[in-house]
Amino acid sequence: MSYSIGQVADKLSISPYTLRYYDKEGLLPFVDRNPAGRRRFKDNDFNFLEVIVCLKEAGVPVKQIGNFIDLCMTGDTTLQDRYDFLNEHEAKLEAKMARLQHTLDFLRWKKWYYKTALQAGTESIHYLPGTNHVDPAVHAEFNQLVADGADPKDLGNLPEGTAKA
Amino acid sequence: MSYSIGQVADKLSISPYTLRYYDKEGLLPFVDRNPAGRRRFKDNDFNFLEVIVCLKEAGVPVKQIGNFIDLCMTGDTTLQDRYDFLNEHEAKLEAKMARLQHTLDFLRWKKWYYKTALQAGTESIHYLPGTNHVDPAVHAEFNQLVADGADPKDLGNLPEGTAKA
DNA sequence: ATAGAATCTAGAGCTAACTCTAGGTCAAGT
DNA sequence: ACTTGACCTAGAGTTAGCTCTAGATTCTAT
Numbered sequence: 362m363s364y365s366i367g368q369v370a371d372k373l374s375i376s377p378y379t380l381r382y383y384d385k386e387g388l389l390p391f392v393d394r395n396p397a398g399r400r401r402f403k404d405n406d407f408n409f410l411e412v413i414v415c416l417k418e419a420g421v422p423v424k425q426i427g428n429f430i431d432l433c434m435t436g437d438t439t440l441q442d443r444y445d446f447l448n449e450h451e452a453k454l455e456a457k458m459a460r461l462q463h464t465l466d467f468l469r470w471k472k473w474y475y476k477t478a479l480q481a482g483t484e485s486i487h488y489l490p491g492t493n494h495v496d497p498a499v500h501a502e503f504n505q506l507v508a509d510g511a512d513p514k515d516l517g518n519l520p521e522g523t524a525k526a
Numbered sequence: 527m528s529y530s531i532g533q534v535a536d537k538l539s540i541s542p543y544t545l546r547y548y549d550k551e552g553l554l555p556f557v558d559r560n561p562a563g564r565r566r567f568k569d570n571d572f573n574f575l576e577v578i579v580c581l582k583e584a585g586v587p588v589k590q591i592g593n594f595i596d597l598c599m600t601g602d603t604t605l606q607d608r609y610d611f612l613n614e615h616e617a618k619l620e621a622k623m624a625r626l627q628h629t630l631d632f633l634r635w636k637k638w639y640y641k642t643a644l645q646a647g648t649e650s651i652h653y654l655p656g657t658n659h660v661d662p663a664v665h666a667e668f669n670q671l672v673a674d675g676a677d678p679k680d681l682g683n684l685p686e687g688t689a690k691a
Numbered sequence: 692a693t694a695g696a697a698t699c700t701a702g703a704g705c706t707a708a709c710t711c712t713a714g715g716t717c718a719a720g721t
Numbered sequence: 722a723c724t725t726g727a728c729c730t731a732g733a734g735t736t737a738g739c740t741c742t743a744g745a746t747t748c749t750a751t
Binding site: 376 | 738739740741748
């Protein structure tokens with residue numbers, strides 16, 4: 362069974378342009394061509410494509426993905442290098458997810474900040490008296506709610522039936 | 527207390543170039559200037575900067591962050607819009623983290639794939655007999671290990687004392 | 692047999708987010 | 722007073738990762 366570039370593009374939800382670009386950058390040395398020079402993807406090629414898509418999602422630059430594919434094409438002498446490569450990017454991805462978790466926490470506290478302001482009709486309930494500056498105690502209050510067992514995912518949600526229109 | 531652009535850049539670990547760029551893009555309408563035209567950041571400005579950094583990390587484009595800052599400068603009439611904005615980006619970030627978790631899962635299975643190949647000295651242990659094609663049963667085997675309670679975070683780790691040098 | 696759709700290559704064009712240069716001003720220490 | 726370093730603006734340059742155009746070829750369905 363073989364697939365045209367368009368069929369592969371559909372399956373992976375990326376454009377044929379992008380696939381050709383990846384090929385140009387050396388990410389697809391494994392794809393065959395038919396006698397007319399058109400790309401013919403094999404079933405087994407999806408194993409590589411899966412890896413490419415994964416590394417892309419992990420934020421690995423295209424050039425580095427190319428290096429990895431090169432290692433794959435070289436054979437068993439590069440098994441350690443390939444392992445190390447994946448190991449490194451696993452660690453980077455774990456670090457990124459930890460950062461994103463902090464980001465999400467922050468977003469949720471700010472959501473709560475606006476939920477409470479919205480319910481009061483004004484942001485000024487969060488200000489230090491007589492200023493336009495946020496009272497640090499407000500963030501502490503939110504932290505306390507979380508420490509007391511509230512789910513930060515829910516705290517910032519507006520109750521039902523609070524739509525503006 | 528006020529801070530120069532350089533001091534703020536140091537605190538946030540970003541370059542003064544980048545801060546000026548953000549200013550040019552309308553992200554820093556709240557910063558004061560001294561009589562000579564130099565930026566003077568106030569303590570309260572860090573509340574905004576914190577939000578900007580958070581939204582950046584969340585992957586929000588600079589222009590959209592500018593829109594949000596505009597809402598902030600407008601006053602209480604935009605509280606709902608600000609809430610909605612944060613709500614939307616919370617959802618997007620949750621979706622992204624879910625995708626990254628899948629990516630991480632995949633990376634870990636591939637690490638295990640290479641760990642086992644490395645221990646066998648050849649990737650061909652994963653191939654269907656007489657081919658260069660990966661046996662789908664190999665992935666199933668990994669999934670079974672996970673289903674049986676193994677931690678996917680550990681499965682791919684090489685045992686101690688397996689360094690190549 | 693043929694029309695319309697897909698594909699090919701080379702190379703131009705685009706966008707986001709910086710990053711830096713040039714030419715000048717300002718501030719702090721000696 | 723003078724030097725050094727930080728700061729200013731405007732605008733050019735850079736990089737990654739596409740995205741598209743042009744012009745030619747090939748495939749597919751009637």
